Amino acid sequence: MTGQVQTTLRSPEAFSLARRAVEEMEAAHVWPTPLNFELWVHYLGEPEGPLGQEMRRLLADGTVFSEGTSEMLAAEYLPRGRLSEEIRDAGAVLNRELSTVSEAIAKAQQSQAAYGQTLAGASAHLETASEPTALLGVVSKLTKATTQVQAENATLERRLESSTKEVARLREHLEQVRRDAMTDALTNLANRKAFDEELLRACDEADKKRQPMTLAVLDIDHFKRFNDTWGHQTGDQVLRYVASVIGRVSKAPRVAARYGGEEFAVIFPGESAAVVEAALNSIRVEIGARALRRRSTNDELGAVTISAGLAQRQPGESGADLLGRADEALYASKRAGRNKVTNGERLAEAA
Numbered sequence: 001m002t003g004q005v006q007t008t009l010r011s012p013e014a015f016s017l018a019r020r021a022v023e024e025m026e027a028a029h030v031w032p033t034p035l036n037f038e039l040w041v042h043y044l045g046e047p048e049g050p051l052g053q054e055m056r057r058l059l060a061d062g063t064v065f066s067e068g069t070s071e072m073l074a075a076e077y078l079p080r081g082r083l084s085e086e087i088r089d090a091g092a093v094l095n096r097e098l099s100t101v102s103e104a105i106a107k108a109q110q111s112q113a114a115y116g117q118t119l120a121g122a123s124a125h126l127e128t129a130s131e132p133t134a135l136l137g138v139v140s141k142l143t144k145a146t147t148q149v150q151a152e153n154a155t156l157e158r159r160l161e162s163s164t165k166e167v168a169r170l171r172e173h174l175e176q177v178r179r180d181a182m183t184d185a186l187t188n189l190a191n192r193k194a195f196d197e198e199l200l201r202a203c204d205e206a207d208k209k210r211q212p213m214t215l216a217v218l219d220i221d222h223f224k225r226f227n228d229t230w231g232h233q234t235g236d237q238v239l240r241y242v243a244s245v246i247g248r249v250s251k252a253p254r255v256a257a258r259y260g261g262e263e264f265a266v267i268f269p270g271e272s273a274a275v276v277e278a279a280l281n282s283i284r285v286e287i288g289a290r291a292l293r294r295r296s297t298n299d300e301l302g303a304v305t306i307s308a309g310l311a312q313r314q315p316g317e318s319g320a321d322l323l324g325r326a327d328e329a330l331y332a333s334k335r336a337g338r339n340k341v342t343n344g345e346r347l348a349e350a351a
């Protein structure tokens with residue numbers, strides 16, 4: 001939660017903010033789920049913040065606030081309380097493991113030092129001892145000290161082994177948390193945050209390797225109409241279906257992401273516009289070829305189509321400019337009647 005909203009929620013305006021959030025959700029025909037409530041409180045508490053601006057844009061566009069849309073907004077804009085908690089917990093476990101191991105090592109060092117002293121003492125005794133009983137005493141002392149050091153070593157080994165396992169488990173868990181934070185929960189594609197980072201990285205790499213790179217944006221045609229007719233749950237399934245086709249065609253090093261409500265984006269490192277145009281057309285044809293059914297009633301939903309636009313990066317071009325050109329190409333597809341792929345390079349030639 002941002003500082004400003006947090007302060008408001010502990011001030012006399014808190015109740016009026018909460019009431020307005022409920023009223024505005026009702027006006028926008030949005031269910032007052034805890035997540036939506038959190039989104040609306042943030043939006044109204046800080047209307048000029050990044051979440052406020054994005055929500056105003058979506059509401060003005062008439063975007064349907066399905067569960068998927070809300071989750072995506074939350075992942076992108078709400079403070080990551082869960083993530084920081086997980087990291088804090090992992091940090092505490094790691095600290096505990098490190099202290100256990102350091103204690104065990106310190107103890108083992110003490111034992112080794114004591115053992116060294118025992119050995120030194122024994123060797124001095126051996127030089128002077130002539131009686132068999134005195135020799136026996138030295139040997140028995142040595143045996144006892146050796147047994148003790150062996151036991152300490154065995155304990156240290158066990159502790160190290162269990163700590164190694166715990167640290168490996170922790171590492172795996174943190175890796176999962178990191179993956180979750182970069183993944184769109186509904187479609188399992190990369191989320192917008194991951195995409196933005198990946199776009200920067202890919203632009204850098206394209207410059208370093210002096211290789212081409214192409215960016216595509218894809219949008220489901222008439223998705224709002226579809227959602228209004230069949231409901232949000234079915235709308236979410238359509239998003240998953242489109243994402244599954246895009247994901248299958250976009251194996252690494254390609255990176256596919258859900259970029260907005262019903263908008264997707266794919267980075268094609270090392271690929272030229274002509275190759276990408278063909279790939280997008282095969283995605284478009286595959287998506288449109290399937291007659292979908294509504295799972296709950298088995299009603300025929302018909303086919304869904306997508307429009308797409310692509311732009312090949314010019315050397316040194318920023319990710320934002322490239323995205324802008326791919327978006328222009330997408331809108332050209334929409335203007336030309338949808339269910340189309342527009343190659344932005346041709347758009348530029350024609351201009």
Ligand code: C2E
Pocket residue numbers: 234236237238240241242244245291292293294295
């Ligand atoms: P899901 O329902 O979790 O299905 C995952 C995958 O299981 C599907 O991947 C498909 O390979 C298989 N599958 C599930 N149900 C059926 C079925 O009735 N027949 C066949 N032959 N295979 C099935 P796929 O096709 O890539 O779809 C991904 C997601 O897209 C699905 O996830 C679902 O959310 C959505 N979707 C796909 N087709 C339809 C559809 O006709 N109606 C609805 N409502 N959603 C669909």
